[in-house]
Amino acid sequence: MNEVYKIVTHRQSKNLVCIPEELTTSRDIEYIAFGQKKYPCQLVTMNTLHNIISISEHLVEMLCIPFEGSIEPIIIGNTLQLGPLVGIFTAGFTESLLRPIGDRSFMFANLIAENNHKNSFIFVFGTHGIDWESETIQGYFFTNKRWTKEVVPFPTVIYNRLPNRKVEVHKSIKRVRQKLEKEYKIPWFNPGFFNKWDLYVKLKNEKSVAHYLPKTVKFHNFDTIEELLSKYQFVYVKPENGSLGSRVILIRYHREEGIYYCRYRDFETNKLQKFSSLQSLINHVFRSTKLHDFIVQQGISLTRYEHQPVDFRVHTNKDALGKWHVTVIAAKVAGKGSTTTHLNNGGRVKTLEELFDQEKAKRIHDKLSTAALKISESLDRQVDGHIGEIGFDLGVDKDEKIWLFEANSKPGRSIFSNPSFQENDKQIKKLFLEYATHLSKKGNELEVSMK
Structure with a gap:
């Protein structure tokens, strides 16, 4: 990741941008960009500045920079790109600024707050906040432990967190996504919700992963x-x-x-x-x-804990280079009389060490990790669009053979109710920003190469 810089404002020449000498030795920077807005600027390097980018009030207003904050700037061609400006696209908004996205407000607040020291410009938005004429969005930021509404440019990258399939296929939602993605060339992740049958068809023809599939x-x-x-x-x-x-x-x-x-x-x-x-x-x-x-x-006869069947939630996430990592493995114990291990059906979340002795826990961990990474790479090759994360439901039978039951393109957060997985949760939030930044850079580089 790049070094973090603080954006501050000044009242000098209206197009003046002052940056530290260590940020660049280039004198060819002619533009400054924030999100999808870009304006000419006069660049000055100063050895008195350290980790600070000072921008004129005029440029701040033109670029719709909502407040002073932290960013990881990159230089693409002749442009100093501030950001990335990351938009989280979702639905289900309320009239309340205390809980603007209803019950999911806390989840989004946590995700943003965890990354504010690296990037203060992560916001949540929906179709209702878009102004196509001015090419701006009224989005929700979580700063200083509270939600605020701010007007910003169209983002450099969009994280798709639509809550369910019904919303995702709505005509207005599909129209907005197509326009931002196709007309404005803004990269999106993740793709739509996976269809179980489509995934089975895709994976059964891949030798490296077909053996994980139940009939x-x-x-x-x-x-x-x-x-x-x-x-x-x-x-x-x-x-x-x-x-x-x-x-x-x-x-x-x-x-x-x-x-x-x-x-x-x-x-x-x-x-x-x-x-x-x-x-x-x-x-x-x-x-x-x-x-x-x-x-x-x-049906697979699964390994059991206290006479109840157990399956495993495994998350994989991409990093700053677009490489897959296993970020968490949690055991889910089925509730009494339940057909699944989901928590809303009475399931419980455990660590592998709570279920197995040290040697077996390590063995199962390695087998689950190998399976999850192989399947992630296979899906990445076959599914359209950018995938940044996957949540797998995997099973282990009495012979310790691994089985894939489900892959989720928008994995839930229920397993993190167990305090044992707090550090994993933090890593996933960190990788979210890393991958968003990676896609943002790729999008900017592609734009430059096409000119």
Whole structure:
């Protein structure tokens, strides 16, 4: 990462910019930029300045720099780029400045505050804050432990944190994204929510990762489930576009009894029911659900803790060079009677050391890390757009074989409720800014090369 500089203002010549000598020896800088705004400037280097960039009030106003703050400037061609100016794109805003993004305000405040010492210019925005005529955005900044609204230029890079699939496919949202990304050439990360079936199709043809995939088929009719039940002890029926364990059904056939057992969650209650036929099970449990949007997946007998199945949340993130790193591995223990290990279904978060002895914990950690990195690299090659982070749900069976259950392009934060993962949380927030800066540089360099 570059060295951090403080932006301050002065009242001298209206286009004057004063920078320390160590920042550059070049006298060819003709422009100063903040976000997507760029203006001519007169540059002066001064050996009396240290880690300070002094900008005229006139330029500060023209560039829409909202306040004095910290940045990591870069020089691209003949331009001094202040920033990056990072926009976090989301939806679900309220009228309150105390909680402008509702329940997610605390999550965004933490992300911004963790990086304020490196970059004070990270903001949250939605479609309602965009002024296309002036090419500015009224965004929400978190500074001095409070939220403020400030008008800034279009950002140099955008982090996609739309809350759900329904919002993401809304026409107005798609229109805004396309315009900022295509017309203004602003790089975005992350891509849209992953579709389980699409990911399975992409990964099953890659030799390096195909062995991590449970057998998965699209639901066509009852025979689809029967065929997998004849081969495996149990199966999961999942929506292609589900999240948080929503509508995940476990079906097991007991051959001696001739009975189908089904575990599922209904109105925040874990249920176990038995049926004499698969048809009666489907009719009761799925009722009006459109089953053509579901997949059927081989059940895996997972490692257990206190008699409950365990899977593992593994996060991978890109760094300042765009390289993948494993940033956290957490064990998730299923709640009693639950089909999944999600916390909202009664699950618990543990460290590997709480589940296994030291030697086994290290072995499992290494196997999960290898799998997560290989799958991250594979998805990176095949999915359109820039991916900066992935949250994986991985399983380990009795033979310590690794299985991929799910990949999330916008991983949740629930595992960080466990204090053991606070340092991992900080690292992920740091890498968010590193990758945003990396994309910003690439975008600027591409723009210069095209001129």
